[in-house]
Amino acid sequence: MEKFISLPGFRDFYPDTCAVRNYIFAQWRSVARRYGFVEYEIPVLEPTDLYRRKSGDEIVKQLFHFQDGGERDVALRPETTPSLARMAAARQRDYRKPMKWFQIGTCFRYEKPQKGRGREFYQFNCDILGERNPAADADLVALAIDVMLGFGFRAGDFRVRLSDRNVWPEFLRREGVSEESTPAFLQVIDKLEREKEEVTAAKLTEMGTSLEAVRAFIASKAAGYAPLEAVMTALTARGLADYVEIDLNIVRGLAYYTGTVFEVFDCGKGMRAVAGGGRYDNLCQLIGGVDLAAVGFAMGDMVIGDLIRETAHTNERLQQWLKTAGKVEVYAVVASEARRTEALGIVQALRDAGVAVDFSYGADKVGKQFQTAEQLGARLAVVIGDEYPQLKLKQLAARTEETVDAAAVVAAVTAALAS
Amino acid sequence: MEKFISLPGFRDFYPDTCAVRNYIFAQWRSVARRYGFVEYEIPVLEPTDLYRRKSGDEIVKQLFHFQDGGERDVALRPETTPSLARMAAARQRDYRKPMKWFQIGTCFRYEKPQKGRGREFYQFNCDILGERNPAADADLVALAIDVMLGFGFRAGDFRVRLSDRNVWPEFLRREGVSEESTPAFLQVIDKLEREKEEVTAAKLTEMGTSLEAVRAFIASKAAGYAPLEAVMTALTARGLADYVEIDLNIVRGLAYYTGTVFEVFDCGKGMRAVAGGGRYDNLCQLIGGVDLAAVGFAMGDMVIGDLIRETAHTNERLQQWLKTAGKVEVYAVVASEARRTEALGIVQALRDAGVAVDFSYGADKVGKQFQTAEQLGARLAVVIGDEYPQLKLKQLAARTEETVDAAAVVAAVTAALAS
Numbered sequence: 001m002e003k004f005i006s007l008p009g010f011r012d013f014y015p016d017t018c019a020v021r022n023y024i025f026a027q028w029r030s031v032a033r034r035y036g037f038v039e040y041e042i043p044v045l046e047p048t049d050l051y052r053r054k055s056g057d058e059i060v061k062q063l064f065h066f067q068d069g070g071e072r073d074v075a076l077r078p079e080t081t082p083s084l085a086r087m088a089a090a091r092q093r094d095y096r097k098p099m100k101w102f103q104i105g106t107c108f109r110y111e112k113p114q115k116g117r118g119r120e121f122y123q124f125n126c127d128i129l130g131e132r133n134p135a136a137d138a139d140l141v142a143l144a145i146d147v148m149l150g151f152g153f154r155a156g157d158f159r160v161r162l163s164d165r166n167v168w169p170e171f172l173r174r175e176g177v178s179e180e181s182t183p184a185f186l187q188v189i190d191k192l193e194r195e196k197e198e199v200t201a202a203k204l205t206e207m208g209t210s211l212e213a214v215r216a217f218i219a220s221k222a223a224g225y226a227p228l229e230a231v232m233t234a235l236t237a238r239g240l241a242d243y244v245e246i247d248l249n250i251v252r253g254l255a256y257y258t259g260t261v262f263e264v265f266d267c268g269k270g271m272r273a274v275a276g277g278g279r280y281d282n283l284c285q286l287i288g289g290v291d292l293a294a295v296g297f298a299m300g301d302m303v304i305g306d307l308i309r310e311t312a313h314t315n316e317r318l319q320q321w322l323k324t325a326g327k328v329e330v331y332a333v334v335a336s337e338a339r340r341t342e343a344l345g346i347v348q349a350l351r352d353a354g355v356a357v358d359f360s361y362g363a364d365k366v367g368k369q370f371q372t373a374e375q376l377g378a379r380l381a382v383v384i385g386d387e388y389p390q391l392k393l394k395q396l397a398a399r400t401e402e403t404v405d406a407a408a409v410v411a412a413v414t415a416a417l418a419s
Numbered sequence: 420m421e422k423f424i425s426l427p428g429f430r431d432f433y434p435d436t437c438a439v440r441n442y443i444f445a446q447w448r449s450v451a452r453r454y455g456f457v458e459y460e461i462p463v464l465e466p467t468d469l470y471r472r473k474s475g476d477e478i479v480k481q482l483f484h485f486q487d488g489g490e491r492d493v494a495l496r497p498e499t500t501p502s503l504a505r506m507a508a509a510r511q512r513d514y515r516k517p518m519k520w521f522q523i524g525t526c527f528r529y530e531k532p533q534k535g536r537g538r539e540f541y542q543f544n545c546d547i548l549g550e551r552n553p554a555a556d557a558d559l560v561a562l563a564i565d566v567m568l569g570f571g572f573r574a575g576d577f578r579v580r581l582s583d584r585n586v587w588p589e590f591l592r593r594e595g596v597s598e599e600s601t602p603a604f605l606q607v608i609d610k611l612e613r614e615k616e617e618v619t620a621a622k623l624t625e626m627g628t629s630l631e632a633v634r635a636f637i638a639s640k641a642a643g644y645a646p647l648e649a650v651m652t653a654l655t656a657r658g659l660a661d662y663v664e665i666d667l668n669i670v671r672g673l674a675y676y677t678g679t680v681f682e683v684f685d686c687g688k689g690m691r692a693v694a695g696g697g698r699y700d701n702l703c704q705l706i707g708g709v710d711l712a713a714v715g716f717a718m719g720d721m722v723i724g725d726l727i728r729e730t731a732h733t734n735e736r737l738q739q740w741l742k743t744a745g746k747v748e749v750y751a752v753v754a755s756e757a758r759r760t761e762a763l764g765i766v767q768a769l770r771d772a773g774v775a776v777d778f779s780y781g782a783d784k785v786g787k788q789f790q791t792a793e794q795l796g797a798r799l800a801v802v803i804g805d806e807y808p809q810l811k812l813k814q815l816a817a818r819t820e821e822t823v824d825a826a827a828v829v830a831a832v833t834a835a836l837a838s
Contacts (some may be wrong), residue, residue, distance in 0.1 A: 006502075007493060008489070010465075015457040018457075022458065045426055049423070050423050064485075064487060076464070133780040135781070142767070233760075238766070289422065340656070342656075344657050345657060347657070348658060355453065356454075361550055375515055
């Protein structure tokens, strides 16, 4: 008989890996909340044309797409931004500006699975809509930094590389390069760190500029360019400037960025991009016919998850969290089967009071029940036996015990858990 | 230009509806935690054969299924149980029994969208694996009841209809009906409340029994049938018996149930099934070749969401929750643009302390900033102006204010929020 396994690039989250996922989600949610973002969600399936409109026909090759039973060409979402633009454009009049919205969910890409890249992955998306002030860009960069700090990363572990797409057209004008060369030029910049020097130099010369001029401009950090300086000033005021450097190499591959662009980089030998984003003031117009400024950023769960586990001090924080998160607090030990009815009443009363309680469904020996309590990570055991209504309340780590009346057990347990 | 909308049967969750979704999720998660369940997750996409194996070829018509780029026949998950059975069978040796696992996520069905039924919906799944004791069945029924009570539903609002598939084969034996008629007979029972009396009576007579005999057996409530009595005894011990009635009409359409079956019903005129589940001891064998007992239940978000909003006392609880959940706590009012740098430092310090803070990105008038603070539902405003480092801390509802030194603002805000 065929044994089923999950599809290539798709992940099964057993409870241990799901807890790590939940740790990442909890951090994302916590920072988004502190920054005043509200949550939204989009369909997993959308018309394929939505993605074509944003990214052109090329994107379709990277999609899980198909015809549904109604002969609609549909696709599993590869990202959330086009859907957000659709939703925001449709109802932006109903919301005060800026709209600060976040989302956490799976996205899908039909790519070769490899380390840090799956076919189904989680993504955290934060977007600010209806605000042109660079203070919004700065708030997003700060949010990205606080996510990293929240995981326990330090200044030496990561940095934000910040730029603005619009510095390059100015450079090209000064160099006398024709405007229609801009997209091709930005592609050269995007590849600057990966392409061979001669190849890059030849391409730039052909366009009417030079590798030297480009390098000098990158070294200038576009000093004096107001929008970038506004972002840096706001980050400095928050005490976050040390995590950021202006790096004009960053243009981001996606054609739709219109201003600020930034990436969060791992400073380790991996030099992986952990998150990225920027300003995309034209997308709501393109998708929904509404002029709505926008700046956003996204972080996937796979690279950050690897980094957290690989870095000693962030992994320690994770392991500490896993010790208590989602664990049973109290194990009800049924020491006498004759008292099972009373034991069930106590289990119910504790659960009603918000306590996480487990117990054995069968008539297990008392020793085995204590063993299970420890395996589950319970802090307390409540022992219900023939002495009922007198119960024993045991602190499992300290191995202390006290006698408690059944009528007072909820109060005693709540107090013990709070201490 | 074509305007994009979401696909039929798919939902956009704007922040207001997403908050309602989150309320439902929070309740589900809270009860699962109190009952000692741990979270897992499965892929959204699975081999179509996984669903065929469980439910036969018929199911394929109700699936979103297609060939992926690797010519695999794949489907969007219509439910989670087959994937759970696959995962549990593959690694059950690694886990102590019983495994109490829960999951919350979207499922997909290619059906005609209607009230309470979408093509993409959320489902809450709780399963107990590796336990044959009916105490596990009772724990799940209790969990389902506590989910309803957690939403604020009362005894008159809903009831659990409880049965056991195995009572019917015994009835059929006594009636002298051949064993191979069992599936067809159970279909007749499943339709008993919807089919015309004559049609049912004729079918039953043809099988060698009668509508009268069936009715008399249903009226007997299978008294004395040990597994059902064990479940009822455990629920009575918890004080939950009033929410449950034995109702042998309930057989549940799905062929895979092997014992206890139950449904949670809305007692209003809608008489909608809100949740359902039961014992399925053969599925892990069928899917993964491993003998692993199982009992589970599932609740979708759509019917329960409608019910919560339609019922005055549950809707009131929801509205109360929405007033504070996910809301900004503090609005930082920049009363003097000259102090924006200091204001940003205070925003950062408060956020670092875990407080949800928002502020205006631009140089808005002070009156407008206070208006925004109230629109966002902030409890406090911190006013940063020319008197810096003296700040004003305002309670927005009480309209009281105090003066606070910038160095003490985090402590003052934290204290005010806790009071």
